[in-house]
Amino acid sequence: MQLVVARIGRAHGIKGEVTVEVRTDEPELRLGPGAVLATEPAGAGPLTIETGRVHSGRLLLRFEGVRDRTAAEALRNTLLIADVDPAELPEDPEEFYDHQLMDLDVVLADGTEIGRITEITHLPSQDLFIVERPDGSEVMIPFVEEIVTEIDLAEQRAVITPPPGLIDADQAVIASARDGEGDGAGGDAASADGKDA
Numbered sequence: 001m002q003l004v005v006a007r008i009g010r011a012h013g014i015k016g017e018v019t020v021e022v023r024t025d026e027p028e029l030r031l032g033p034g035a036v037l038a039t040e041p042a043g044a045g046p047l048t049i050e051t052g053r054v055h056s057g058r059l060l061l062r063f064e065g066v067r068d069r070t071a072a073e074a075l076r077n078t079l080l081i082a083d084v085d086p087a088e089l090p091e092d093p094e095e096f097y098d099h100q101l102m103d104l105d106v107v108l109a110d111g112t113e114i115g116r117i118t119e120i121t122h123l124p125s126q127d128l129f130i131v132e133r134p135d136g137s138e139v140m141i142p143f144v145e146e147i148v149t150e151i152d153l154a155e156q157r158a159v160i161t162p163p164p165g166l167i168d169a170d171q172a173v174i175a176s177a178r179d180g181e182g183d184g185a186g187g188d189a190a191s192a193d194g195k196d197a
Contacts, residue, residue, distance in 0.1 A: 127142075
């Protein structure tokens with residue numbers, strides 16, 4: 001299975017380094033020297049990480065064969081994709097890979113059905129579940145401990161305790177209809193603690 005682990009940003013310096021927007025909670029595992037990553041667009045890769053370092057709070061990578069600023073800039077906005085065993089789990093038991101959460105039934109503590117997770121959106125402050133309701137509408141559920149009280153992978157469900165107005169039919173926060181966005185590669189880990197994924 002393939003997971004998006006980073007997006008290449010602008011070139012840094014003149015020797016082929018690039019900034020990256022990390023999209024994994026495990027950068028040391030996914031973005032270490034020697035890692036071979038597929039890319040989107042596919043023609044840009046695969047890319048092998050030669051070196052990595054943190055500079056002013058940003059991760060900088062250099063790839064084999066990328067030796068100057070021009071070559072580095074040509075990679076801008078390329079997604080880096082890691083092959084991951086579908087049975088692999090994040091190290092933290094409170095974190096989940098997106099593919100584990102997709103299609104979970106979302107229910108209230110009393111068992112009332114809310115819908116099914118169809119998408120996970122990673123925002124800087126928190127992750128959001130996009131939940132399709134039985135009537136076809138969508139509602140956004142913040143993936144935070146106060147609202148998502150339990151993830152039961154064995155039962156394939158997420159139990160929520162929503163605040164007033166979050167899912168009430170007359171006051172629901174409805175997400176716009178999706179138009180097939182995304183690259184199909186999926187994201188990496190999501191967690192209920194509000195960290196970036």
